Amino acid sequence: MAQRLKTDWILFSAIILMVLFGAVMVYSASSVVAQIRMGSSYYFAIRQLAWIAIAVPLMMWMKSVHYRKLQTPGVAFTAMGLVVLMLMVVYFADPRQHRWIRFGPFGGLQPSEFAKPALALFLAYFIALRSRAINSRYTLLPAILAVGVTTFAVVVADLGTAIVLVTTAVAVFVVAGLETRYVVIAGIVGLVGACAAVAVKPYRLARVISYVDPKFQIVDKFDTHGWIRAQMKKSITAKDTNYQAEQAKIAVASGGPIGVGLMQGRQKLFYLPEAHTDTIYAVVGEEFGLFGAAAVLMGFVIILWRGIRATVLIPDDFGRYLALGITTMLVVQAFFNMSVVLGMLPTKGIPLPMISFGGSSLLVTLASLGILLNLSEHAG
Numbered sequence: 001m002a003q004r005l006k007t008d009w010i011l012f013s014a015i016i017l018m019v020l021f022g023a024v025m026v027y028s029a030s031s032v033v034a035q036i037r038m039g040s041s042y043y044f045a046i047r048q049l050a051w052i053a054i055a056v057p058l059m060m061w062m063k064s065v066h067y068r069k070l071q072t073p074g075v076a077f078t079a080m081g082l083v084v085l086m087l088m089v090v091y092f093a094d095p096r097q098h099r100w101i102r103f104g105p106f107g108g109l110q111p112s113e114f115a116k117p118a119l120a121l122f123l124a125y126f127i128a129l130r131s132r133a134i135n136s137r138y139t140l141l142p143a144i145l146a147v148g149v150t151t152f153a154v155v156v157a158d159l160g161t162a163i164v165l166v167t168t169a170v171a172v173f174v175v176a177g178l179e180t181r182y183v184v185i186a187g188i189v190g191l192v193g194a195c196a197a198v199a200v201k202p203y204r205l206a207r208v209i210s211y212v213d214p215k216f217q218i219v220d221k222f223d224t225h226g227w228i229r230a231q232m233k234k235s236i237t238a239k240d241t242n243y244q245a246e247q248a249k250i251a252v253a254s255g256g257p258i259g260v261g262l263m264q265g266r267q268k269l270f271y272l273p274e275a276h277t278d279t280i281y282a283v284v285g286e287e288f289g290l291f292g293a294a295a296v297l298m299g300f301v302i303i304l305w306r307g308i309r310a311t312v313l314i315p316d317d318f319g320r321y322l323a324l325g326i327t328t329m330l331v332v333q334a335f336f337n338m339s340v341v342l343g344m345l346p347t348k349g350i351p352l353p354m355i356s357f358g359g360s361s362l363l364v365t366l367a368s369l370g371i372l373l374n375l376s377e378h379a380g
Contacts, residue, residue, distance in 0.1 A: 006377060007373070007377060008306060008373055008376035008377055010302065010306060011302065011303065011306040011369075011372070011373060011376055012373060014299050014302040014303065015059075015303075015354070015366070015369050015373075017299070018296070018299045018354040018355065019052060019056070019354050019362075019366070021296075021355065022048070022280075022354045022355040022356070022362075023045065023048050023049060023052060024262070025276075025280055025283060025284060025355055026044055026045055026048045026276050026280070026356075026357045027041075027042070027044070027045035027048075028262055028263050028265070028268075028283065028287060029265075029268050029275040029276040029280050029283040029357075030043070030044040030045065030268075030275065030276035030357065031045070031263070032268070032269055033268070033269075033270065033275070033276075044276055044357050047357075047359070048357055048362070050359075051358075051359040051362045051363060052362065054363065055362045055363045055365075055366040055367070056366060058363065058366060058367050058370065059366040059367060059369055059370035059373070060370065061370065062367050062370025062371050062373075062374065063370040063371075063373040063374050063377075064374070065374065066374065066378075067318075067319055067322065067371060067374045067375050067378065068316075068318070068319070070121060070125075070322070070371070071124075071125055071128070071318045072125075073125070075121065075125075076121055076122045076124075076125035076126065077122070079117075079118040079121050079122065080118050080119070080122045080146060080150070082114075082118070083111060083114050083115045083118040083119075083150065084149060084150065084153060086101065086109075086111035086114065087111050087112070087115065087150075087153035087154065088153070089101060089111075090111045090157075091153075091156065098156050098157035099112065099157045099158065108360075109359070109360050110358070110360040110361070112154045112157070112158045112161045113161070113360040113361050113363075113364045114360070114364055115150050115153075115154055115161065115165060116161065116164060116165060116168070116329045116333075116364060116368075117326065117329070117364055117367065117368045117371075118150075119146070119147065119150055119165055119168065119169065119325075120168055120172075120322065120325030120326050120328075120329055120368075121322065121325075122146055123143065123146075123147075123168075123169060123172045123173075123321060123325055124172070124318050124319075124321035124322035124325055125318060126139075126142065126143060126146070127139070127143070127172060127173070127176045127317070127321055128316070128317035128318040128320075128321055131176060131177075131317050134173075134176050134177050134178060135177070135178065135179050135182065140182065143169075143173075147165070147166070147169045150165060151165050151166055151193075155193075155197050158350075159194075159197055159198070159201075159204060159348065160333075160336060160348045160349065160350035161333075161350065162197070163194070163332075163336070164329060164332050164333050164336065164350075166190055167328060167332045168325050168328045168329045168332070170183070170186060170187075170190075171324060171325070171328040172321050172324055172325050172328075173186075175311075175320075175321070175324055176317075176321065205228065207346045207347045207348070208346050209228065210242050210346075211242075211245075211345075211346035211347070212346075214242065242347075243273070244272070244273045244274075244279065244347050245340075245343055245347050247267055247271050247272045247273070247279075247282070248267075248272060248279050248282040248340075248341045248342075248343070249342075249343055250267055250271075251265065251267035251268075251271075251272055251279075251282040251283065251285060251286040252282055252285035252286065252293070252341070252342065254266070254267065254286050255285045255286040255287065255288065255289040255290065255292075255293070256289050256290070257289050257290045257291065258288075258289040258290075258291060259285075259286060259287045259288040259289030259291075259292055260286060260287055260289075261287060262287050262288070263287070264287060265283055265286040265287045266286075267282065267283070267286055268283050268286075274349065276356070276357045277349075277351055277356045277357050277358060278337070278340075278349045278350060278351060278352075278356065279341055280352055280355055280356050280357070281293065281296065281337060281338050281341040281352050281355065282341045284296055284355070285341070293338075296338075296352075296355065297338065299354075300330070300331055300334040300335070300353075303327065303330060303331060303369075303372075304327060304331045306372070306376055307323055307324070307326065307327025307330075307331070307372060307376075308327065309376070309379060310323040310327075310372065310375045310376045310379040311323040311324045311327065312379075313379035314375055314378060314379045315378075319375055319378065319379075322371065322375060323372060323375045323376075323379075326368045326369075326371060326372045326375075327372065329368065330353055330365065330368065330369070333350060333351075333352075333353055334352060334353050336348070336350055337350050337351065337352040337356075338352070353365040354366075
């Protein structure tokens with residue numbers, strides 16, 4: 001008789017509570033804006049609930065499928081192939097932003113979101129297959145090609161997600177035993193690539209410079225020809241680069257220890273840009289205060305804890321690398337979002353998993369957590 005697995009109720013409960021809390025916060029953050037712009041205060045909340053109705057059953061299905069069934073070349077390479085194809089399609093389907101594949105009034109999909117679990121799955125399969133020769137060029141070159149192509153396709157429109165992808169890949173390689181010299185080389189290449197990605201996009205350059213040197217005291221010392229200022233002026237948002245960060249700080253500061261109360265926040269009323277998506281954590285901080293913001297943080301700490309536990313206790317390399325990849329992917333994205341809202345990093349649009357409005361993000365997040373639940377169950 002097959003052994004009956006025990007659900008990781010700690011992780012499962014944290015996920016469900018965060019999804020439900022996210023739905024409440026989406027309504028609170030968007031209701032007034034939705035009423036004015038869309039004619040219904042429930043416009044975004046209903047769509048979020050519809051995605052929850054799809055994503056939760058998907059999570060439960062992924063939880064029930066043994067993770068080793070994913071350990072096939074068909075699954076790993078098909079996932080990567082489909083993601084690369086979607087990223088190519090979105091480049092032409094959305095010529096302005098290169099982010100969305102639209103389906104008319106039904107919304108759309110964001111292919112960069114699907115790149116995260118696809119890359120984690122591919123790396124887990126490929127590195128487990130080549131674990132005894134992790135530092136061989138026959139392992140490194142194909143892996144670098146997969147990570148490089150995917151990251152390049154994503155970074156065209158979404159630097160934040162590209163950073164999450166690279167961080168996930170580095171974490172898996174380091175745990176797999178990658179030599180220090182390769183880690184250093186990868187770090188240098190990644191830093192150069194990130195600088196290039198920032199430099200070629202005026203709005204990215206404006207955000208970074210405004211964060212590290214808002215008065216241009218450092219920049220003007222070595223940029224005597226004014227190239228950086230000229231490049232920044234090409235962005236239509238250059239003059240308001242710090243606006244979003246400042247409004248987020250005001251929202252968090254206004255909340256104090258216990259917050260102003262659900263639905264009572266003011267910064268979401270056309271002051272805080274993207275209040276129901278990228279900066280929803282600021283709304284949490286304003287309406288639920290320090291304790292509410294800390295509770296959301298603790299939710300992701302629980303995911304980190306259970307993910308690391310699964311990584312350590314899972315009996316095979318594939319499961320170990322998959323648990324690590326998924327955990328890194330979700331936690332890094334969450335900490336990235338919260339750090340931006342709190343002014344610890346330059347402004348960058350990236351959703352807060354399970355809390356921000358967004359179908360693609362919610363679908364990918366819960367599917368990934370379904371796999372992590374499965375892994376945790378097999379970890380003992």
